[in-house]
Amino acid sequence: MSSVDRAATIDPPIDPETVTELATRIQGPVLTPADEAYDAERSGNQTARRHHPDLIVGATGAADVQAAVTFAREHGLPVAVQGTGHASAAVAADGGLLITTSRMQGVRVSPGTGTAWVAAGTRWDQVIHEAAAAGLAPLSGSAPGVGVVSYTLGGGLGLLSRRYGFAADHVRSIDVVTADGRLRQVSAEADPDLFWALRGGRDNFGVVTGIELDLMPVTTIYGGGLFFPADSITEVFDAYVRWTAHLPDEMTSSIAMIAFPDAPMLPPPLRGRYVAHVRITYSADDLRPGADLVAPLRELEPFIDTVKEMPYTAGGTIHNDPPVPGAFESFTALLHDFDSTGVHALFALAGPQAAVPHVIELRHLGGRLANPPAVGNAVGGRHARYAINVISRLERAELSEIRPAHERIFAALEPWVVGRTLNFLNGADDAKYVRSAYEPKDYQRLTEIKAAYDPENLFRLNHNIPPAGSQGS
Numbered sequence: 001m002s003s004v005d006r007a008a009t010i011d012p013p014i015d016p017e018t019v020t021e022l023a024t025r026i027q028g029p030v031l032t033p034a035d036e037a038y039d040a041e042r043s044g045n046q047t048a049r050r051h052h053p054d055l056i057v058g059a060t061g062a063a064d065v066q067a068a069v070t071f072a073r074e075h076g077l078p079v080a081v082q083g084t085g086h087a088s089a090a091v092a093a094d095g096g097l098l099i100t101t102s103r104m105q106g107v108r109v110s111p112g113t114g115t116a117w118v119a120a121g122t123r124w125d126q127v128i129h130e131a132a133a134a135g136l137a138p139l140s141g142s143a144p145g146v147g148v149v150s151y152t153l154g155g156g157l158g159l160l161s162r163r164y165g166f167a168a169d170h171v172r173s174i175d176v177v178t179a180d181g182r183l184r185q186v187s188a189e190a191d192p193d194l195f196w197a198l199r200g201g202r203d204n205f206g207v208v209t210g211i212e213l214d215l216m217p218v219t220t221i222y223g224g225g226l227f228f229p230a231d232s233i234t235e236v237f238d239a240y241v242r243w244t245a246h247l248p249d250e251m252t253s254s255i256a257m258i259a260f261p262d263a264p265m266l267p268p269p270l271r272g273r274y275v276a277h278v279r280i281t282y283s284a285d286d287l288r289p290g291a292d293l294v295a296p297l298r299e300l301e302p303f304i305d306t307v308k309e310m311p312y313t314a315g316g317t318i319h320n321d322p323p324v325p326g327a328f329e330s331f332t333a334l335l336h337d338f339d340s341t342g343v344h345a346l347f348a349l350a351g352p353q354a355a356v357p358h359v360i361e362l363r364h365l366g367g368r369l370a371n372p373p374a375v376g377n378a379v380g381g382r383h384a385r386y387a388i389n390v391i392s393r394l395e396r397a398e399l400s401e402i403r404p405a406h407e408r409i410f411a412a413l414e415p416w417v418v419g420r421t422l423n424f425l426n427g428a429d430d431a432k433y434v435r436s437a438y439e440p441k442d443y444q445r446l447t448e449i450k451a452a453y454d455p456e457n458l459f460r461l462n463h464n465i466p467p468a469g470s471q472g473s
């Protein structure tokens with residue numbers, strides 16, 4: 001159990017007969033803290049903060065979700081949801097009812113319409129695989145193991161995002177169980193307010209059981225990574241920021257400073273080293289200009305260069321995010337006009353000399369991310385030029401050191417900060433930042449839609465948007 005895990009509820013307040021009665025209405029497992037399978041069921045990729053619900057329903061489909069939501073409402077239990085647990089328990093359920101969707105798997109690609117229907121518990125790697133067979137690609141992100149639904153409805157910054165925009169901008173319809181227990185299929189035509197709010201407001205409006213997405217006609221990309229040594233990290237970050245000032249929308253990239261552990265599973269040149277890692281995805285009908293665009297970065301002499309033409313199905317190798325579960329604390333912000341002064345302010349506090357080892361990731365935004373989508377949604381931050389994430393693993397530092405270090409870094413970055421993005425909110429104090437993930441008028445509209453669909457705030461074990469008129473709205 002990690003240092004930020006909460007104490008488990010030993011005696012569930014729900015009496016055993018009531019639990020047994022619920023189990024007769026649910027096909028999947030219904031678990032209490034007394035069950036052996038409880039711990040495994042509430043575990044996800046992020047192990048730092050886990051839910052400690054009174055009850056877990058391992059849903060097998062929409063009917064289980066409906067029964068679980070109805071039960072929770074009748075018994076006054078707030079509802080939490082867990083997909084693959086990559087952000088798990090950003091706001092941990094301490095009591096309440098947790099619905100897990102890992103049994104709800106499935107992808108159905110429709111090559112004729114260039115779309116896919118994806119079940120709630122599905123990971124990106126399954127969609128990437130199915131779409132590739134039809135010569136198509138989804139707007140997936142850096143890690144293929146991340147869950148499709150949560151990533152997409154939290155905005156979804158992907159490998160192709162400067163070319164096509166946010167993943168949430170390419171959602172056709174959403175199957176969702178709302179607080180009244182109803183299963184609705186929402187789209188631009190059916191429940192348009194709810195459709196607007198779910199795309200950006202994510203888990204505040206119901207439990208999504210499936211989602212219909214656009215796929216893109218992409219099979220091959222020019223992509224990979226450039227690795228630079230520790231002594232050039234500040235110079236490379238500086239050059240990267242200048243490089244991003246004049247790029248076509250077809251180029252999506254990010255840069256990270258990574259402190260690699262001295263671990264045998266890593267290639268020898270990376271073990272125990274601090275590096276700057278530039279991640280490239282160039283996606284266009286003609287990939288030939290990709291090499292010319294990358295040339296200024298190659299002049300800085302990376303010691304590893306893996307950038308080449310590759311199938312989109314190999315896109316997970318570009319960031320090479322660790323696929324194994326781990327405990328981490330992270331902090332995020334959206335930045336505008338980041339520059340050399342900002343880079344130096346950042347590395348004065350968070351460079352290789354810092355007492356707490358950090359991963360610092362700067363993602364280049366803009367391009368089509370800045371355009372409003374064809375069917376409007378609640379996603380904010382369209383005017384930002386970069387997203388920055390600072391991630392610190394709890395195996396390598398104490399939480400009591402990490403949090404103040406993150407606060408100092410973000411205080412130094414304050415002149416460039418213009419907001420947050422929901423998908424990367426993951427720290428303990430994130431609740432106070434939810435509002436800044438949205439345009440002020442959109443946040444107000446979200447609270448009004450919340451009041452219409454979830455007036456009791458049943459779905460509050462999340463980055464919460466309270467109903468209009470309630471405390472905190």
Ligand SMILES: Cc1cc2nc3c(=O)[nH]c(=O)nc-3n(C[C@H](O)[C@H](O)[C@H](O)COP(=O)(O)OP(=O)(O)OC[C@H]3O[C@@H](n4cnc5c(N)ncnc54)[C@H](O)[C@@H]3O)c2cc1C
Nearest residue numbers: 082083084085086087088141142147150151156157203208
């Ligand atoms: C290694 C890594 C790489 C990442 N890369 C990217 C990236 O490239 N781009 C990007 O935009 N984000 C990225 N993220 C962030 C990621 O998109 C979010 O953390 C996302 O919420 C993870 O979803 P999940 O299902 O995997 O996690 P979970 O922890 O299971 O879910 C996160 C939240 O989503 C809600 N949720 C889950 N399923 C449902 C559902 N069916 N209905 C309603 N609400 C639901 C829950 O409230 C839950 O708290 C990354 C995260 C990690 C850890």
